[in-house]
Amino acid sequence: MIKRLDEMVDLVRSAGRKYRIAVAWAHDANTLGALKMAYDLGFADPILIGIPTEISKSAKKAEVDITGLRIVEVGNDSEACAKAVELARSGDADVVMKGLVGTDKLLKAVMDKEKGILPPRAVMTYVCAFELPSYHKLLFMTDPAVIPFPDLDQKVAMANYAIEMANRFGIENPKVALVGPSEKVSRHFENSVEYSVMCKMSERGQIKRCVMDGPLDLFLACDPKSVEIKGIPTPVDGNADILLFPNLESSNPFYKSLMLFGGAELAGMICGPTKPVVVMSRSESEKSKFYCIALSCLMA
């Protein structure tokens, strides 16, 4: 069972594969730096898509030597997105990664009905793993980035992606906490209703390979002492592996506060498309960007 993100990197390297990463509009110095780290460690084979002179300029500015990295020339950022997705679709790339282009542009190409890589009816969401100084193991969460107000089906899909990811980390039956403001069920909190339904689905084997409970507040999810004090019998037992949030409004500030105040490093990616899609935000550290690349290779 992997407890640190560096161990995840080791696991990726141990596969002995070079994952082909199609980078859309690779004009971003930070991205190039993180890619170069992955390249130097021998598990990444970046395909830089963009204007070659611009890519070289960015690399020089970031003092990154991109000798040996493949470059595919396109005229603009939309073409870069389309090309990256096309390479993934044809099996010529294992991962799609965003460079210096808006997330919406890249996801538009990913979701394109004819040329995209999102299967019909598949739910697209974001799952990430946090390494925190204040928690004894990795903490996965979903969805801090993509679905504003997930419905029940989307929440189930989110849980399943997170469980699958945790499984890849060697966590066989991850404890999934469905996060809310309290552990009580109330008709006035639609999420507590959906959570109850999800718990029953898990009991009945409609959601597999996990231990699920919710609603749970963050303390009951991650702090065994609170479980003891409150006396709520919960199989998650203050030892959650995965936190599922009810909506973007609660998940995104949580995600950002961990980075800003919690000293967190993270690895995250978009789940749902046939190939992992890496969409990093500027606020992530270079280390986290590198972890995102490693994670997408692990999940490829």
Next chain:
Amino acid sequence: MVLKKLSDLGSIVQKEPRKKLVIAAAQDKYSLNAVMNAANDNVIEPILIGDKDMIFSIAKLGGFNLDGIKIIDEPDTEVAVEIAVKMANRGEVDILMKGMVGTSTLLKAVLNKEWGLRTGNLLSHFALFEVETYHKLIAVTDVAMNIAPNLQEKISIVNNSVACLNKLGIPNPKVAVLGAVEMVNESMTATLDAALLSKMNQRDQIRNCIIDGPLAFDNAISHESAKHKGIRSEVAGDTDLLLMPDIEVGNVLYKSLVFFAKAKVASVILGASVPIVLTSRSDSEQAKYDSIILAAAAS
């Protein structure tokens, strides 16, 4: 203690002081016979309200003695009902029973805001079955009163029934929330409500019982069937109480148990300040008698 037969209820009642039962419009042959049998068995102390002449002629025909029995002569059924309900309201009796009067008249009086028997709880029907093919008594609710209960109403129905089962000496009854399938299905409201009731029970929002659902009927009453389906559940196969999704399912189940499975049944209305025996004309005299015993045990 596991209750296996309706006659086991007698032993619960015997341990307690004799309960007072008032019957409104007592001039009904079958009801009166059942009341007098229960009185003769020393299970209850009856108070008969109704048309005295008719009551006496029924007694004569039935061959029982009314000496020492409190009788209030009131030929007008509506007034008889009002007197009976007011007695219950004042705490003078433990059980209210319907005689020769329409159900709606009785319930209207029970729900009277000034002198009725409202407690703030929903009224619900509780039926207790003795089925030869099941290893203990099994309660079913609601088969007669609430038509299509919503979640909040289902919670009240469960609470009424659990309190009753607790009184019958079952401290932690196993409640199966019935569905057509044991899986959760978004397009079947009953299965969603079942999931919610289960979680509310886990969170102590519904107490003194163990709830699981959705369970299909076979999973609820048969270990083997639950095992076959791979359902891990404390309730499956050992259900004390079956919660019906609506009256249509409940009523059909009730009648098929009686007609096809030759089940014996006792029933009572819960949720008022006293249990109400409200059997229908089609119920056997035995069912009426057993319902009186059930009400005495539940009061």
